Amino acid sequence: MTIADLRQQHLILFEAISGSRAYGTNLPHSDTDLKGVFVLPENQFFGLDYVPQVANATNDEVFYELRRFVELLLKNNPTVLELLGTPAECVVYQHPLFARFRAADFLSKLCRHSFAEYAVAQIRKAKGLNKKINHPEPPARKSVLDFCYVTAGVGAQPVAAWLARKGYEPAQCGLANVPHLTDLYALFIDATPGRAHGYRGLVRDPETSQDVLLSAVPKGEEPVAYLSFNRNGYSTYCRVFREYWEWVEKRNTERYQNTVQHGKNYDAKNMLHVFRLLQMAEEIAESGVLNVRRPNREFLLQIRRGEFEYDDLVAKAEHLVTRVEAAFASSALPDAPDRAAAEELLLQVRRRFYGLN
Template identity: 80%
Template sequence: MTISDLRQRGLILFEAISGSRAYGTHLPHSDTDLKGVFILPETEFYGLDYVPQVANETNDEVFYELRRFVELLLKNNPTVLELLGTPPDCVISRHPLFAAFRAEDFLSKLCRQSFAEYAVAQIRKARGLNKKINHPEPPTRKSVLDFCYVTVGAGAQPVQLWLAHHGYSIAQCGLANVPHLTDLYALFVEDKKAPHGYRGLVRDPETSQDVLLSAVPKGQEPVAYLSFNRNGYSTYCRVFREYHEWVKKRNAERYENTVQHGKNYDAKNMLHVFRLLQMAEEIALTGQLHVRRPNRDFLLQIRRGEFEYETLVEQAEALVMRVEAAFAASNLPEAPDKQAAEQLLIRMRQDWYSAASR
């Protein structure tokens, strides 16, 4: 089933322009996002192939089946709640039955989680992006040996520096476990005139994920002890992998915009942080949902990168505290009335199917 099918079959209950054009933060080149609600024909609803959602390939046009729409409303999902607060100039079509849905009937303290906690997650995401931009990982990954150190007196020295200082090669070395001590190894170096067949420190300096142990003849004395910072290596590998996955998957246009404004944060992402937090505070204080934002200029200043990253994060965190306080004192119900929502859903479906059968 496609969105075109929904239109041709007359199954759409509500359709509207959403996103930046509904918020009032759009620019001349902004995309036009569409959201809506549809209802399955009676036979398809009762059959085995329930369709909860239909979207286009880019996912900027999304329509929810009536039941799925109500399920998300009961969770205070921001995207579907915003449909109920769509500005009149963004409404494309609205079936008379859909008028029974009002945002005020679904707003609850769950919005603290669905709006504000999502915004907090975006702040963390912004911090991660800032770190990635300011601390890029080189294209070549470090090796296990970069996390190995050799005891020298009361201190330690990077193993590769230690090897170079003593004129040893990796192939001359052998490692053996030190009982009861995690990631500490006795380091042996064989005499070239009397080799013991040591296996070296790693199997392959570029690809190995661990140090390599050797069989050491009895009576051999270690020349030093080697410590492998395994936790540090594991953390480094995760950060390296995440960084290069981000490079591979990042939105090129948004990244270029981030670099161009020079503030090293995703400006569009930070715009939504403030939008969501401000909407959450309004919901807690007034019990109303305002989709069209009254502070377009401020939000567009964020999008243009006119603020320092640290300033925005500080303001956002202060706004989070205000939102928490507002919901703690709010008279909103803890959650929407599930029974009333279910009755509305049943009644609307019955009315639709009854009209369709005439």
Template identity: 50%
Template sequence: MTIQDLKSQNLILFEAISGSKSFGLNTPTSDTDIKGVYYLPKEKFFGLEYIPQISNETNDEVYYEIGRFVELLIKNNPNILEILASPKDCILYQHPLMEQLKIEDFLSKLCKDSFAGYAVTQIKKARGLNKKIVNPMPKEKKSLLDFCAVLKGYETVSVNSFLTENKLKQEQFGLVNIPNSKGMFALFYDENKSLGYKGIIQKETSNEVSVSSIPKGEKLVGYLSCNQDGYSTYCKEYTDYWNWIDKRNEDRYNTNQQHGRNYDSKNMMHTIRLLQTANNILSTGKLNIRVPNREELLDIKAGNKEYDVLLEMADDLITSIEKHYTTSSLPEKPDEAKAIQTLIQIREKLYRQDL
């Protein structure tokens, strides 16, 4: 099913503008994100085609099946609680049955982990981006040869340097495993290409070195060390980096480059916002997603604060969250039985009118 199917079949129960516009953080260049709730046609819900979530290709329009929506509300999922708490001027449509789901029935102390925990993962994500910005990776990918070295006395020299210095070709080498010595190999060289050696690696994309059968009496050239774990780590980082390059939001990236702070400022703005929201929920027992400190948060988005200052700000908020958690009058978790009963009542009315 698609979002258009939901609309053409009148299956939508709730629809609202979300993201920066609902938070009051939108600027002239902000996108319009839409979130919503739907129910499935009875043949899909009662059959084997349960669909918990439907979104468009860019993921800026996401709709949740009513059961999945309630399940995530019970878990105090930040995105889902914020949908239910949408400001009135952002609500595009609300089915009367949705009025049975009240935000006060779901707010609980679980928000400490769901909001703050998510914010901490965002801090880690920002640090990861910091690493990518500060340490760009060349497009030309290294091969396993770049992680191999030849012993030279008490030192090592890279295989590539060794090959160049001695005017040798890696394809004419034969390697033999050295027992009880991880990543160490004995090196032999076939001057006449007559011994069938497999080379150090068989092709540029090889993930491991090759070993060969060495005839008796062949002269040992030296010993080779292969850091295969280092190469595996490099390959993962290379793939992550270039996937990020392919998928990154150029406008957002350019903003980060312009302010020169070497962190994702938009990500950090939302991290601080999430922590402030969790702090307010625990201290007041209410969720108001429209921020009272728009200018401060946009200042963070613009990259006008040092990264370490933001981390200190986050640490202070986490300390405050822990303090309010112990004194909050909110329940430990939502009344799951009540929530499920409400869900059942909503579904009964929806499917009864469809029969």
């Protein structure tokens, strides 16, 4: 099923322009996003092929089946709740039955989680992006040996520096476990002609190995030093390295260039939505009203243009989080929407829609 099918079969209950154009934060080049609600044909609804939502290839046009729409309303999902607060000029089509859905009947303290905690996650995301931009990972990946250190007096040296200072080659080295000491190894050097001990070196392959390599050591050999492998440090580095280059591969080029150009090293569009969500959450907690069209367009666009310092924005956002938490703690909103009433409304609208069609 496609969006064209929904229109052709007259299955749409509601269709609206969403995103920045609904918030009032759009720019001349902003995309036009569409969201909506539809009802499956009766025989398909009662059959095996229930379709919860339909979207276009770029996912900027999304329509929710009536049941899925109500399920998300009961969770106070921001994207779906915002449909009930769509500014009149953004409504493309509304079936008379859809007027029975009112935001006031669904707003609850669950918005603290769905709006505010999502915004907190976006703050963490912004911090991660800030770190990626300011501390890029070099293309060459570090190896296990970069996390290996050899005892030297009362201190330790990177194994490569220690080998160079001693004049040893990695192939001369053999490692053996030290009982009861995790990731600490006795380091042996094969100084025999032709390297008769047959030590295997420190790693199998410096570029691809994920661990050090152990050797069989002849009885009576004495270690020349002890080697420590910082396994946790290596594991953390590998995760950060992988995440960084996955981000480079998948990042939105246009948004990244905008981030670099405004010079503040944060995703300005991301931070705009942090403040939008937190401010909406505070309004919901204090007044029980869902305001989709934002009254502070210029402030939000200042964020988008990168006119604030990153640390100042994060501090303001974290202060706003505290205010939101306090507002919900004293809010008169119910803990959750009335599930029974929502289900009855769902049934009535569906029956009525099928009866009319």
